[in-house]
Each structure stands twice: as C-alpha cells, then as structure tokens.
Amino acid sequence: MTAAVLVMVAGLAQGAGVQRLRTPEGVRYHAWFPEERPAGLVVSVHGISRNAAEHVRRLAPAAAAAGYAVVAPLLPPGRFRGFQRLRAGAAEAVEDVVADAAARAGRPFPRFVLVGFSGGAQFAHRYAMLRPGRIESLLLGAAGWYTLPDPALPWPLGVAPGTAPAAVDLAGFLRLPVTVVVGADDTRRDVSLNADPAVDRLLGRNRLERARRWVAALRARRRAGGAPVRLRVLPGVGHDFAEAARAGLVDALAEALGVAPRRHVTRITAAASGGG
Template sequence: MNIDGIKSLSSDSPNNRFLVGRTPFFASTFDQRFSFGLYIPLCHSSDGIELPLLVIVHGTRRQTGGYLNRLKDFSENHHCAILCPLFPAGIIDPDDIHNYKNMCYQDIRFDLVLLSMIEQASKRWRLKIDKFFLHGFSGGGQFAHRFFYLHPERLAAVSIGAPGRITSPSQEEPWPAGLCDIQRLFQISNIPNYGAMGSVPVQFVVGERDVHTKQLASVKTPSNAEREAGGNRVDRMGWLKNAWAAVGIQTEMTIVPKVGHDGLKCLPHVESWLKPLVDAASC
C-alpha cells in the first residue's frame, strides 16, 4: 500500500485545530478517487495512548455525515476514533451505485482501499489498527460481512446491519453469491478461515419492520441462499446467522422494535453492543 508522504503535523501547525472533533475528508493516497473522514475525540494526544478505531461503512446513499454526527458522544465517552470511508457512486461506470459492496470491481479492490485508509489515518493519529471495529448498514452491511470473509484477523468485532443481498458460506456458487472462487479472485490464501471468523464477536442488526421486498425483488438473479432465505432482510439475516453457525461462527441477532430500514434508528443498538468491547480495547 503506497502511503508515502503521509506525516503527522507539527505541534505548532495552524491546521491542528481541524484534526480533533469532526475532521475534513482526506483523499486516499492509495487511490485519490476515494476519501475518508473521522471523528477524533478530544482526549487524543499525539504522544498519548492509541485509541480504538470504529469504521462505519455507508449505505447506497453515502450518508456519512449522519454517522459522524450521531457517533460524536460515543467517540468522546468511550475514547474511540470513528472513521467513515467514502466510496463515491459512478466510479468507472457513471451509472453504477453498488460496486463497492462486492469488494472488487474491475481493477478496484475496495477491501484494500479501506485498509489503506486505516493505515494512512494511523500516520496522523494515534490509533489501534492491528484490529478495528466495523459496522455497516444496508449496502454497508453487504460490505461488512464480505470484508469479514476476507480479513477476519483484522477485526476486533463486526456489526452487520440489514444487508439486502448476502454471501453464503457455500462453496457451490461464485462470489458474491458464494465462496467457490474466493481465493482465486482475491489472491488471499487460507480463506474462508472459519476458525478466525469464529473468534470475532458478530452482531446482526435489523429493524423489526424491515420486511418490504420491492427493492430486493428487482434483482434478476438472486443467489440460491437468497431464494432459500426469503425475500426480506429479516429473513435473510436469520438464514445467514444459521448458515454461519453451521460452520462455527456464533453471532448475536438484534431485531429493533418498530423500526424499518433505517440505519440511524438501529445505531443505538449497535452502540450498546459495541460499548463493552470498545471499553475493553481502550484499557
């Protein structure tokens, strides 16, 4: 990952005031088509302890600002940095809005783009990056559970919110429906590593009323798992929970009462689940 030229700002730099609280968005030095923003708690010090890192991956509408604003108190109260990548729509194909969800698109590896952003951020802030926390909702939930298949050793915990499309642990279908070609496609040996995945705390979170199927039914070629699981997100998450349990990955399922397909309304339940894990990482 090429992150040459990234350095910490000097202590007397006038730009330091922008490096705590909600930061500007920074271009990725790995690929400047992509960028990321952070919330850095006021307790951060350039010579202090490394802070746990929570990565939030946006959904199809790319509403990163809502997450950075809503997680301010979580960041301050639990001494945790928040990072939100931005994968813009229309990269290569001007009409495409989905490509980041599958981890790869033509010559782009979105998992590597994210890892490079994390490494880049660690050159400027004191962050724990050997293992980080990950949450995504909707399109971000698709990203999060597929990233988990590829890089379980990098995750301290993962919270997967209401993905419309799911990747089965089956070896019978190609990516992103299944895993039969995962090693060849990503050039990563020893994946899927169910032992490593089984050691990571996992939350599934979905709204109780997230049962509308019109958008999901528009997909012309649902996977075998999606046909078997059913047409709504609650059913598909329950199916994936059981499929992962069969290969040794234990998960928790949070169904949020009276909520539909709304990531921000589910977010308090994600925070509650993450709190003890993040606090333990802060020690």
C-alpha cells in the first residue's frame, strides 16, 4: 500500500461516513463523498439482498484512493420488480441518483464507473448495452446470467433489433473496458438462479460457467479491436458479496480506477444523514 493510499484510507476513517439520501423523485440511495470535489463517480448496484449500504462501505476506500465518490441506489422489490432486466423504471431511477449526486458534489457526472453484483451485475451490463455513452468502465460481480452480444437472439438473451426496451448500442458497448469477477465456488444452482433451459444451453448451468462463456463471447466479438475484457476467478469464494469484495472485487475496482490494487481492511463507519 503506497503512502498516498494510506493517507486516503486514514482520511476515510476520520471523515464523514456513509450517508442515506433521497432524490427529488423519491429514490433512496447510500453515498460517500470525498471532502474535495470528486474526480468521478462509482455507481454500485445491489442484487436481491439489497445491501446498498454495504456496497458503499466496501467500495469507498478504493474509490477514495482515486478521488471518486461512490453511490449505491436502493431498489426495493415493490417499486422496482424486475430491475435486473431494466424493468419498472430502474434505469431512470439510477440516473436520478447520479443527477442528485452531481448536484450535491457540485459537478456533473456525464460518465461513471458502473459496478454490479449478482442481480446488480445483470442490471449493469444491460444498462451499459443500451447507454454505453454514460459508462466509463464496467465491473460485474457474479451475475446470475447475461445478455449475449448476439443480434440473432431476442432480448434479454441477446440483442436482436426491436426486442430490447430501448435501442441497443452494441458497437458502443464493445468499446467499454469490462471486468467480470466470479467465485471459483459459485457453482450452486440456488433458487434465485435463472434455470431457463435456453439460458442453461447458451451460457451454462451455474454462475461460474456463465461468466466464462459470456466473457468468451464478448472477446470473440472484439477480435478486431476494442477495450479489454478481463475475467477474475476468485479461489474459495461462493456467491457472497462480502467474500468477493475481500477476495478481489475491490481490487478490481481499484485497477479500473487506476490505483494500486490492495487488500482493503478499512470499512467506513456508517453515519446516517440526509433524507432517509
């Protein structure tokens, strides 16, 4: 850990904690802002556990090392059912959070680093396929399944024209830097996993297989050029956000932000503030 990173982490331990906030549209989110004007923004989307505050606590040290703010929208099931497939206005809700964070930070965030875990990773890569111009880089943790970059398959299996909720910008998506992180032990077919036979046939029967096949499909589409697609398989890790964060997800974010990867041991003390 460099001296600069140590200073940043020490500042986190002494500064303001995680805030509970609400947009004018009523979307709740958790956030951490650096004391100085943020250099950029990390947006992290939870899965069905809806652990938005934990996302901010675990990702903030890496974000702070790059001078970035971090926000995690809270997408409750009653209002945002099917958010993983961009249903129920989930994409607009996340953009409301970005706009509110920009107003609080005193600067616009035309592009941001988008992170997602499990169902949040489903949301993240599908959002990036529709709106790649908003994305600085994409970090996906253990999605249950993926939309393939195949124009012959209908959405959400693929990106056939006219089947998605908005126009897919596949060329723009293929230019984005993408990192996929998944546990080596994330092989259980639990009740939350999509067991559709078509998904099994195209992507495999568990999250590890599906991550590998999706990365291979993305790499095949990018053979003529484009940004890198990285896959990190985490030894000894199952389908657990905290385990994945400790084993490599946070390090992957640090790399995406251009700071030295490290084993993060500092968590920000949660401090409630704002309109929760």
